Amino acid sequence: MPERPAASLPDAVRGHWADRLAPAALRPYLRLARIERPIGWWLLLLPCWWSAALAAIAGGQPWPNPVHCLLFLIGAVAMRGAGCTYNDIVDRDLDTRVERTRGRPLPSGQVGLKGALAFLALQGLVGLAVLLRLNGFAIATGFASLGIVALYPFMKRFFWMPQIVLGLAFAWGALMGWAAAFGSLALPAFLLYAGSIAWVVGYDTIYALQDIEDDEIAGIKSSARFFGERVRAGVGLCYALALAFLMPAFALAGAGPAAFAGLALFAGHLAWQVARIDRSDGALALRLFRSNRDAGLVLFAGMTLDCLLRLA
Template sequence: MTHIDDLNDRVVDAPSDNWVYKVLPRPVWPYAQLARWDRPIGWQLLMWPCLWSSALAANYLAAGGVLDLRIFVFHLVLFVIGSIAMRGAGCTYNDLVDQNIDMAVARTRSRPLPSGRVSRTQAKLFMVAQSLTGLAVLLCFNGFAIVLGIASLAIVAIYPFAKRFTDWPQFFLGLAFSWGGLMGWAALVGSLSWAAVGVYVAAITWTIGYDTIYAHQDKEDDALIGVRSTARLFGKRTRQWLIALYGLTLLLLWLAFMLAGAGILAYLGLVIAGGLLAWQILVLDIDDPVQCLALFKFNSRVGAVIFAGLVLSLAFV
């Protein structure tokens, strides 16, 4: 049976049986919660545009007979590590900025900062440690990719404040979360192309879509405290907006695949992903917070299917 003190050291919107609470000592729990290690969906969604872009670049290079498979695999590993580190740093930064807002929202007031289990100084030091890990990963890439990665920090810095001045904070999240759509290609090719830009913009529209679903969990609290979101903006028209956003995602990825000369299985993966996105729209109930969270998490499977199609297509390039 779970001890009552254990429950008091957890956050209400994370699974209580997560590995964090089974493996890590209790003093580490608040830091794991700051980094969202108990909620891997965040780093997974940050990771997929990186892997899509890298795998699409691999298709492009393989078509020209110049793909180094070892470097490609090494980059995939780096992007996984970097996604975990930078998502954690970003969440810690976001919690520092939003501490007062989190105290006013039922779902977030149990987080480490608003609950007082971590001080602001401790959170800042932890954010720096995670950022340094991300920097170490970034320095493994070529010079162009390094500069491109550093440029993303401006968008990352703005995002936590977006909900205060626009109804489209999900757009700013998309700008930041989708940067890997550029990074994967740049790291492998050493430059950018319209194919990489297509992946980036596609990932932005995908992010706006799935994060709108996520934001429907908090729309009542957000309305009370004046936090803005596309969930509140779209309201009952959310399904129509998702059709447009997800449809644009699929179209842009299709064009990017064509520009890069992707193999046939990449398109098959995209068709399957389209079916998964259509299913989300069909079953969505914006007034069911539990379902909204489940559908939000389901998008990691969409990302995995698109990536799998790109990797398998390498055999037919």
Template sequence: MTTPPAPGSVADALPSNWVDRRAPAAWRPYLRLARADRPIGAWLLFWPCAWSSALAAVASGAGWPNPWHLLLFAIGSIAMRGAGCAYNDLVDRDIDARVARTRSRPLPSGQITPKQAAAFLAALLLVGLAVLLSLPPFAILVGLGSIVPVALYPFMKRITWWPQAMLGVCFGWGALMGWAAAFERLDWAPVALHGAAFLWIIGYDTIYAHQDKEDDLAIGVGSTALLFGARTRPILVAFYAGASALLAVSVFLAGGGLLAYAGVIAFALHCLNQARRLDVDDPALCLKLFKSNRDAGALVFLGLAADAILRL
């Protein structure tokens, strides 16, 4: 027998998610607003930070990536992903009410009010600020540089076909942070890493956007899914190939070895398999392929971390 969805559950959350099953009822709307019932976004925000920490460990010969930095990035990724979702939902609540997949979210469905969502957003931003202030001064300055693109992101689909590119800037910002925290400067290696993350994010968010393309078209907002249409597969291959090439460049610039390159190759094969399997008219498959990027990000980190550890 299929378990019925919990009251107030969000359409694209798994029925077995921990928020609907275990969280106190009063907390559930806020946790749903932060997408705690769908943690994939926190993973995808965390991986570029972790890549950057591991790349810095490769370059410095320090062994395992700085565990304190990784912990801070993990906490920050959860808090800032939640804050980003709350901010986006406040901006987009009228649009979300007109999209089948998003109209069950807490704001358009009336589970919480805009004032409650804004207060929750402020609390999450305070957590993010505390994490940022725990990093070295130069890394704090680099982190503050992300404020403008993050603030602009929700408005991009109203004025461009490329909101995924702005998401790439925002979610890829962590590729600069681990290096900045380790060395208190930026070099070409983390810049290349950010470029890799940028292309990867455009790719996987295009897959994600294919779930909503009919609603987006009807509403009049843009996405790369609508722009690429039937050409999505070859364009996706190009983005993923570019991401893999820039990952290899960043490894080279950091002086990485065979294990680091092995992680890049595994990432490339994983991403190309996504493109091979993609059916842009199958929303369930698009969501599954999008979520598989958690594993793609892990492959890069494991390769870099293993390379760094074996240099001791």
């Protein structure tokens, strides 16, 4: 089967370096890891950075640990790629039934199953190398997430809210920054994790609006289908829950005005997303989904500024 250009995939970044500069033989594997769709690793990374910043606030540090933040960046890229590769291996038959996904490397024949499995192992080794640079408790915490990651691709077959399981996996970084800093977990980290889960469920519900018609035909379950005509209220509820958990997490960690200002801007961005949701507009759904990177960076900036102001 001839290779389908990545530009035909509606959620790919146009003109990404992976499609212009990478050797042709590597491009299908880079697409398998969603390298040309960086929003995924950003959204996996942000709870890690939030957790590192919250730990810095609680520990009276002038900034989040830069080594940890760099390790989390490398790990997020590797493990997001591994997760996508695993997801595509499991979903290779389902993906042929959905317009947005049938051009992916496995269902389109650009990558074979054995090649995908080898690539999955390689990415997993990179993630392991990163994890082993942390303390023993953080290493154990990281390994504890693997069961949830393994379970997620199967949930859309029988569970109406698979986004909850995605949230459990994608928000795990909200525990990692704290675990890496203190070698333990405490209530602020658990509250941050709960808030991050609700955030993931909200933004992935928006993302699922792109596939709602094909999902109905293929019998794939999603929170977008579950909420139906009330999807705006559903996403609004998820985002409200996120804020309800994040506020006490900040307070218990001893956050100051800058962190809460960042949280207020984050809340305003989430409210803007909810107001813009249009169940029939898939292109808008993709733009709103991607905007969560900016929302998350604003929150991280507020938390980091809160740390820096302690130096004054």
